[in-house]
Amino acid sequence: MSRRELAKWVGLPLLALLFLAAPFIFNDPYYQHLLILICTWSILALGFLLILSVGQFTIGHAGFMAIGAYASALLTTKVGVSFWFALPLAAVIAAIFGAVMGWVMLRARMGAFLLLTLCFAEVVRLTIVYWPSLLGGRAGFPNIPRPDAIFGMAFDSKFPYYYLILFLLAVMVFVIYRMDRSKFGLTFKSIAQNPPLAQSVGVHLMRYKILAFTVACFFAGAAGSFYAHYLTFLSPEYFTVWKSLIVQMYAIIGGIGFMIAGPIAGAAFLVVLPELLRATETFSFILYGAVFILVIFFIPGGLLSLPQQVGVWRQALRRRAKIPGGIRPWQYLRPGS
Amino acid sequence: MAILETRQLSKHFGGLAAVSELDMEVREGEILSVIGPNGAGKTTLFNVVTGYMPPTAGKVFFGGEDITGLSPNRIAERGLVRTFQETVLFARFPVIAHILTGLFMDSTTTLWETLLNTPWWFQSFRRKRAESLQKAAEILEFLGLKGSELMLATNLPHGHQRLLGVGIALAANPKLLLMDEPVTGMNVEEANFAMSLMRGIRERGITVVLVEHDMRTVMDISDRIVVLNYGRKIAEGTPSEIRANQEVIDAYLGVEEDVA
């Protein structure tokens, strides 16, 4: 069996099993809370990477999560819809926002696009802050109902929440995996690398960019809806631009060359690391800062490229050459055109 | 019959007229060369015709339809495909992925087929993918790039990169192929191969228009030649007519390249 086949038939099922068994292995509400957070932020980070794969850098993805979260909260409390309808509805609402805003914003070059997403996310957050009568304002949106029991599973412990968010994550991974290995993924990447050449063979740039953006927003909305009903409370402070930026660091630290595993690994690493070191808030700031800088300088391809990076180092040592920079997938992004 | 026609086509950059009031037609099935001294507006002409730049005035007709001002991808969809002067490729793609990207224009694969490609739901995805791969293999064989499917394009030798550029365009199933300096930077052997390739492309029923500096290639391969100078057409005719044209010789005087 080749190494690739081994990974596919043994590694992947083992990994899936690990994810399924995780809440039993870490049978403690706090650890389970961390697992849930890892899955939630993974969804956002995956969305960020999907948008990056068409060559656009967004820093306002949390805005779309906020739209999903508040839409779901409103639907369940004000309209009285069940959570199980509110979740897909919230995702669709976020996707519609994504499609419309994508249609407006994706015309811009990368620099301007970045600023536009920042402004959009702030408009969303400030609308929440200054509309207390409907959205709770700065004080927050309280008393969001827990999801109704389903398949005999009542939402009274962390277990059902974990499996629900794991399911959402799995759906997103599946969608991205299938897209990545079809004409869509190839077309996305071709747009990021060389827009004029892609256009010369008939690629409708806007159509594919909007598609990637909408899919990312759809899942951000779903994650937002989940988050609302998991916390049963929402505050605009959960959805600041800083939140978006940190989530995107998960994807970059994990490795942008790894479309699916990168964001998940990055989220897991960066969520778990401060807990592992029992860091206080102050210390985890220092830790995050140091990790960001060290990873970019020493493992520029992200954590998952560590095995390749070690290979590069060993080769250099054998040749007694200066240690080279290593694998840098971001070199091939050609933004700005 | 004219497959491509420009009427009074002009493109100005500020005060400079890169192309001015150009009437030109390309007949179906021919190989037409556009030549001219440096800065004669050849590449600008390509950019305007394929929609990368809007014309200042005038119209472009392709297959009898007005395509002026359409976006490049719309024009490519109609069968008017170009290659680029510089070697522009997708840096992170292997060779086969380039061809596949070109093939996707005609692909009817929908998002749903993509997502639900599990065999017992949608056979069509796998069938279409197999067809694409077969077409890609055929194009690579035609270009003589068979065997380097999985190499990164940036690791190919320069001549092969140029050929791959042609391959991407061919994959997009053109009726008319505009080639911007296809043999520039190639050695003699590669250039000869490229020329036989162009003939092969024509035999596939594709009309070819090329902009080229290499006179040997141009005289050898063209059915007709259009000569531009300062954005104007100064001559048009068969290679032997052009060779004898005094105005063309004047335009090239002082330029190192020798006509003939």
Place this chain on the structure above:
Amino acid sequence: MDVSLIPQVIANGLMMGMSYVLIASGLTIVLGITRIINFAHGEFYMLGAFCAYYFFQMAGVPYLVTILLAILAVGVLGMGVERVLFRPIREFFLPSVVVALGLAFFLAGTAAWLFGPEEKVVTSPFPGVLNALGATFSVERLVVILIAIVIMGGLWYLITRTKLGRALRGVAQDREAASLQGISVNGMCNISMGIGCGLAGAAGVLLGPIFIVHPYLGALAIFKALIVIILGGIGSMPGAVLGGLLLGFIESFGLTYLGGVTDVLLFAFIFVLILFRPGGLMGRVWVIRH
């Protein structure tokens, strides 16, 4: 609408505006020349504010000397950071965002660890108020406006009238052409970071006594500065001045007469502005290259 408030509102707007100008002009110099969005810029401002606390408040150094000390200390720190962290990844957009953000976290965390996370108060160097035009102005704020104008004037002189300024502008406009002219691009990037961070440090000392001083001050500062340079135009000095004053007045008038909606309207306005003028009010179009 209460007209009697107008002098007060104008004074507030000018004060806020000038402080935004100080912070944002540093950010825009760094962005214009190194092409890195220095997300840690707010942290340099925070360090300046701590300079005010430790030198002026605790050690009793005179106020103006403190300003110079802060410019020097924070500026040198900025140059060191540029040399070690920014230079190797300057040409790449994605890593530069990560490193700058990492630096911001690192500095904020370290400051909280060294100085303690609690809020600190710096006593006003110029207590007292001035009554004029039927309104009350605090002397301190007027002095801050004055010093800010002096600093910006010095910066303007440096950039437009000196050889160094010409070299800086050259690098900002076209790096390749500048290096062909014999200008050291590395050196200019280093100096620009020194100037930018020095300005942030000065802003920290000036505003420290007016607001409170704490280690997580940077996040808000960088956010405001970003808005200012988006508004004024990426990499444009006049844009930063215009954007800063505009933001100051919009906030001052808006909060007095409109309330919180101002913020929403402001961002909606900026959104539309970028859509139609990607370069902001005065800037060129910002293209990220690598």
